[in-house]
Amino acid sequence: MAEQTRHRPFDMAKLTSVPYLVWMLLFTIVPLGMVVWYAFTAYPNTDFTLQNFAGVLKYGKTFWKSIYLSLIATVVCLIVGFPMGFIMSRMSERGQRTMQMLIMLPMWMSFLLRTYAWMTLLENEGLINKFLGLFGIGPFQMINTQGAIVLGMVYNYLPYMILPLYSVMVKIDQSVIEAAQDLGADGFHVLIRVILPLAVPGIVTGITMVFVPSVSTFIISRMLGGGSNLLIGDLIEQQFLGSVYNPGVGSAMSLILMVMILLIMGVINRFDSDEMEGMLV
């Protein structure tokens, strides 16, 4: 009897997650179900169709361009962010704290403002072209190019690469690196054999946090790419808020984008756990 009264509050406590579960069902699962529904029906009818996906095929080039540009941005972030994360992880405690703050500072500013900053720098009459003009160089067409889009992605999401890399590498004991050096490893081998394998979880998190928002952006491409460099995000936005309301094709695009990202993340995460197992053995 006493045992029972003791356990009752525990059972009651489980019920406190019910409002949350109902909320998530209503506002996460049901909406995603609706995306699937619209993707496979001929709006405004409710007949099953694959026409929407056929409609997406037209935009295959845009899909590849989005993936291509955001992959470049992700690789650049990794190459530039990796040394920074490592340098940070070897700083004094105070230095680390200050650097963390400095890296986070632009992150907390609206990404619209960060992108706007580059818009003003890159435009034809912008500061960079004016500066180059002093030396008789240029002006260069920088805004409304694919390069500008990649730059915008790198600038906006670089902190999301540096911070996870730093937080993993800060756990690498200096003595591990010294041991490798004592055993005759040169700088390159210390990096490849010791630091890189230990940093894999950070690399995986960093890649995900840069790639996902890059591949689905519609602001960066619109502000820095002009009208001629549309990405997947722009296409989706146009289907829902453009002049033609076409939720069928828009949903099909969103579905493809979502499945693509989940697949890519699945592959990357498998790589991560394999590495982890390898490390533990």
Place this chain on the structure above:
Amino acid sequence: MKKKNVLSKVYTGLMLLFLFAPIFVLIVFSFNESKSRALFTGFTFKWYVELFQNEMIMSALWGSLSMAFCSSTIAAIVGTAAAVGIHKIQRKGIRTAIMNITYLPVLNPEIVTGISMMLLFVIFKNLLGIKLGFITVLIAHVTFCLPYAILNVLPKLRQMDPSLYEAAQDLGCPPVRAFFKVVIPEIMPGIISGYLMSFTFSLDDFIITYFTSGSGFTSLPLVIYSMVRKKVNPQINALSAIIFVVVLLMLLISNLVQARKEKAD
């Protein structure tokens, strides 16, 4: 070794230059007399004056702040309750399923979350007569804040000694009161950090608000977007400068508090 140190410093310097030079330029030109974004013609505060007289921006700021307050408060209450419940669930399958649903809004691209909710809200409008506006944005913001509320509280519950709660009950405290007197104070740091995360995410969100607001609600990021599209407007520069200073101050304060706490420990 010395050479390496210099190299590290140069690299760090270049990185900070890359991160801050654009923002710095933005701030410098907020004091520019003319609308030019390349030539500095003279010093002025007039863009700041205009900014504070701009009713659209001020009401949007107020809208953003009240939205952040409402959504993070609801998320903190519902999320803490949910975390307590999830913590008690023993069956691994159910737990994994719930945690996967929790991670869904975090992993999903924001644009997909945005349009999926928009599809639901369009139905709301047609069936229930709920127009797109404050309510729909609030629902959307609570939804993407909830995971952060839960994920910050769960580790605190795990760290907590369960015998504390049992001891309170053995001493005659009714379960609900024991919960508020013992469990809540223990997990308070998690609730607060979840609340702060939710607040800043809600304040900063553009994409999901963009799809769920219709014309019924305006947030600061939405106004910034409409201003940026019209191109030249030095008020944006002034706004950036103010946001930069506010963020800097907040980070400095939180840093100081943290440093002091670590010293005390």
